Amino acid sequence: MTLKLEDIARIAGVSRSTVSRVVNDDPNVSEQTRQRVLEVIEEHNFTPNVAARSLVTQRTRMLGIYIPYLVGNLFSDPYFPMFIQATTARANDQDYDVMLWLKSSTITMDHLRRRVLDNRMADGLILASTPRNDRLTDLLLERGRTFILNGRPWEHEDSINYVDTSNVRGAQQAIEHLVRLGRRRIATVTGRIDLNSGYDRLIGYRRGLEEMGLELDSKLEADGDFTEVSGYLGMRKLLPEKPDAVFVASDHMAIGVLRAIREAGMTVPDDIAIVGFDDMPFATLANPQLTTVRQPVQRLGYLAAEGLIGLLENTITPPYQVSLPTQLVIRESCGFPA
Amino acid sequence: MTLKLEDIARIAGVSRSTVSRVVNDDPNVSEQTRQRVLEVIEEHNFTPNVAARSLVTQRTRMLGIYIPYLVGNLFSDPYFPMFIQATTARANDQDYDVMLWLKSSTITMDHLRRRVLDNRMADGLILASTPRNDRLTDLLLERGRTFILNGRPWEHEDSINYVDTSNVRGAQQAIEHLVRLGRRRIATVTGRIDLNSGYDRLIGYRRGLEEMGLELDSKLEADGDFTEVSGYLGMRKLLPEKPDAVFVASDHMAIGVLRAIREAGMTVPDDIAIVGFDDMPFATLANPQLTTVRQPVQRLGYLAAEGLIGLLENTITPPYQVSLPTQLVIRESCGFPA
DNA sequence: GGCATTTTTGGGAGCGCTCTCACCAATGAG
DNA sequence: CTCATTGGTGAGAGCGCTCCCAAAAATGCC
Numbered sequence: 001m002t003l004k005l006e007d008i009a010r011i012a013g014v015s016r017s018t019v020s021r022v023v024n025d026d027p028n029v030s031e032q033t034r035q036r037v038l039e040v041i042e043e044h045n046f047t048p049n050v051a052a053r054s055l056v057t058q059r060t061r062m063l064g065i066y067i068p069y070l071v072g073n074l075f076s077d078p079y080f081p082m083f084i085q086a087t088t089a090r091a092n093d094q095d096y097d098v099m100l101w102l103k104s105s106t107i108t109m110d111h112l113r114r115r116v117l118d119n120r121m122a123d124g125l126i127l128a129s130t131p132r133n134d135r136l137t138d139l140l141l142e143r144g145r146t147f148i149l150n151g152r153p154w155e156h157e158d159s160i161n162y163v164d165t166s167n168v169r170g171a172q173q174a175i176e177h178l179v180r181l182g183r184r185r186i187a188t189v190t191g192r193i194d195l196n197s198g199y200d201r202l203i204g205y206r207r208g209l210e211e212m213g214l215e216l217d218s219k220l221e222a223d224g225d226f227t228e229v230s231g232y233l234g235m236r237k238l239l240p241e242k243p244d245a246v247f248v249a250s251d252h253m254a255i256g257v258l259r260a261i262r263e264a265g266m267t268v269p270d271d272i273a274i275v276g277f278d279d280m281p282f283a284t285l286a287n288p289q290l291t292t293v294r295q296p297v298q299r300l301g302y303l304a305a306e307g308l309i310g311l312l313e314n315t316i317t318p319p320y321q322v323s324l325p326t327q328l329v330i331r332e333s334c335g336f337p338a
Numbered sequence: 339m340t341l342k343l344e345d346i347a348r349i350a351g352v353s354r355s356t357v358s359r360v361v362n363d364d365p366n367v368s369e370q371t372r373q374r375v376l377e378v379i380e381e382h383n384f385t386p387n388v389a390a391r392s393l394v395t396q397r398t399r400m401l402g403i404y405i406p407y408l409v410g411n412l413f414s415d416p417y418f419p420m421f422i423q424a425t426t427a428r429a430n431d432q433d434y435d436v437m438l439w440l441k442s443s444t445i446t447m448d449h450l451r452r453r454v455l456d457n458r459m460a461d462g463l464i465l466a467s468t469p470r471n472d473r474l475t476d477l478l479l480e481r482g483r484t485f486i487l488n489g490r491p492w493e494h495e496d497s498i499n500y501v502d503t504s505n506v507r508g509a510q511q512a513i514e515h516l517v518r519l520g521r522r523r524i525a526t527v528t529g530r531i532d533l534n535s536g537y538d539r540l541i542g543y544r545r546g547l548e549e550m551g552l553e554l555d556s557k558l559e560a561d562g563d564f565t566e567v568s569g570y571l572g573m574r575k576l577l578p579e580k581p582d583a584v585f586v587a588s589d590h591m592a593i594g595v596l597r598a599i600r601e602a603g604m605t606v607p608d609d610i611a612i613v614g615f616d617d618m619p620f621a622t623l624a625n626p627q628l629t630t631v632r633q634p635v636q637r638l639g640y641l642a643a644e645g646l647i648g649l650l651e652n653t654i655t656p657p658y659q660v661s662l663p664t665q666l667v668i669r670e671s672c673g674f675p676a
Numbered sequence: 677g678g679c680a681t682t683t684t685t686g687g688g689a690g691c692g693c694t695c696t697c698a699c700c701a702a703t704g705a706g
Numbered sequence: 707c708t709c710a711t712t713g714g715t716g717a718g719a720g721c722g723c724t725c726c727c728a729a730a731a732a733t734g735c736c
Contacts, residue, residue: 005693017694017717018714051389056695092449100426101430118385358723371685
């Protein structure tokens, strides 16, 4: 038997309204009654019924996280766990709860629309890594719902809220480092170009070469899709071009690249230097240990929650746009002397 | 402007009650009116307000997942991502949504109690890896709430609902395999003994030796805590005992064990064979590749959601208790000929 | 055709809260 | 002493739904 506002009111000898004021920190309550009511609340472990509350306030104090799952990577990739962990921690701090939607084979767009859009179960949404042409973004925009993208959007870049890693700058860093170490024929295996992370890392690669005064050569660019096997295949295509270094748009692919190089009888970093991206946990397990570009994932998750709540409570005026710097983690595969 | 039941009723020329019946699949509606109402609902994209609904039904159609985070492992360990993914997929199938609570430094027990217990935001709960003496379990029991443990409970084993891996049997399998390969002095580095997974794997190790007719020797058991460094330290303690094989209660620790063996100038599997546990993504990256015991994580997550929903809807009578078999994944580190 | 019975529909109450408005002291100003 | 003003409080309506019960319509039976 759970108590309701009215019960607390009766026990404390005040009206329902007064208890409501106390619960909601309304200043118009005398200190004396406030104390009395708080005691009763404490004593009976009272918590206001969320359903009733949100029925009238039209708010749920819930944040939704939607991840259009790339099941493949997910399981060895701590990106989402880290992101989610930071997001929920920040949300809970502000007395918000978090709902999770993962795109899977079983959840249809229709389901999703109902749940995420129409239902209003969550006050606001955080969308992780939305591919180009994702319909959800448009629908959200259309209905005027509050949301934040994890990753720079493809369209409406100046009005949509987002938190992002400076992928361009990060890739550039990697290239600069390789050039400084004397490498001149620097190839790349790209990520999925329909994801902004993949796209931006390619842009950063090109910009890095240009700024260091090296020529672009499309034969030094192999298409990948963030999977290990695509790294392997990409590197096999690159090998005949005799690169002396390769910037790989993800650590996963870097493992494949490593394998291809080894199979060709060459060594890393002596023959070919490698720089990856993401700083996955296994980067230190590879042989040689992977030099890579680390993203501030937790910070991103934290800021996504903070920003979304700010937007919902009108303490932040949109657009809320954050781009955080990466960090080059130098290990062995780039050939930097220990 | 979102429509409500009443609006749909007006448009369709029926009463609010009738629309409610249609929405809730009540059979007492003539086929003709049902169709008409469905059309109007479809046309206007109507979805019943969840808050209003749960205010009267006292149900939210939400499942909560609570993970008392062991931040260390979490990020390289795909256990929780996989588990969560399977759980949400199953839940969404049944038209349930999922809320996520991760224990972090910022979330206090008090917060938690409010959120998870009193609030009734979720109809039921799934608790992942609860350590011995976790207060939450007792509180849930006390309040008569419906929940499922991921992992065999420490107490009330015959009444609490749970889904678990047969850790005992899995460890036993590993030992049997090593013995069959001719190993006789088989050591172990244990996991956290205050978690049932760690405890049960130790029991399985012992039982395995006994059943294969080998003597137990406490000097061959080193304490670990699932971290890599504890694996390293554990193996260093074990080395003077001259084991010819070691069963390591997690792949993380196995990496540390590998390092310790290599540092001692010995080789795996020739001098010492290794079998790990978990089949982490990096198990194939280790050199030599790790032989390990795989858990049916996704199946576990799936069954947790299914079971919980069944319990909530009274289609399953408690206790709901599931224990799934593991699978021995034979690679290189056990010395099995390729 | 008249009646009982079944199927289908509608109206009202109420879930537990917030929020507006009105009220009642108590206070101060004129 | 009267009248506005303030701080504190309570009553009432209403958020959008479900569920019970009664009414209406359709059906079956004699």
